[in-house]
Amino acid sequence: MIQPRSGSCHCGRIRFRCEVDLAPAGARSPQLRPGPWYASTLRCNCSYCRKTRIWKAHVPAEAFTVLAGEDALGRYRFGxxxxxxxxxxxxxxxxxxxxxxxxxxxxFACINVACLDDAAPEELAAAPVRYEDGAHGDWHSAPPIVSYL
Known part of the structure; x- marks a missing residue:
């Protein structure tokens, strides 16, 4: 079910709040927006996601707030x-x-699920994961190998 969550970086300089659903299929709230991006957490094999090992969840911009560190954020864009x-x-x-x-x-914001401070290990283990083959621009299909993601 959709719940307010708090997240931060390791040192705590960057802190955010979001509303996200980590529940497994069958226990999830109606999505805030349509589309597969909001229906699950995601792991991707694109060059950025693979190298940072990010575990992401999409949330609409109105369900995301930076609480601290906006002015200190490092920002990176590519492609x-x-x-x-x-x-x-x-x-x-x-x-x-x-x-x-x-x-x-x-x-939208794409939060790093691993940065959520108030998600119990059991919730994280039960969260649904969808895989994207970003390395080949196929955001709707899983890559042939996902175990390393």
Whole structure:
């Protein structure tokens, strides 16, 4: 079910709040927006996600707030520069990304699930994971090998 959650980087300089659903299929709330991006957590094999090992969950922009550290955020863009990848310049943790795509209902944040401070290990273990083959631009299919993600 959708719940308010708090997240932070390792040193605590960057802190955020979001509303996200970590529940397994069958126990999830109605999605805030349509589309597969909001129906699960995701692991991707694109060059960025693979190298940072990010575990992401999309939340609409209106369900995401930076509580501390906005002015200190490290920001990284690559390729088409349409996604702002944000990280803490002190501890280096990738906390979230931000973008706006019409296909995804407009502006959203993509939080790093591993940065959620108030998610119990049992919740994380039960959270559904969808895989994306970003290395080949196929965001709707899992890559042939997912065990390393």
């Amino acid at each position: 088409e520069c349409s996604i702002e990848h944000c990280f803490c310049p002190d501890c280096g943790v990738n906390t979230f990304s931000r973008a706006a795509f019409d296909a995804m209902g407009g502006s």
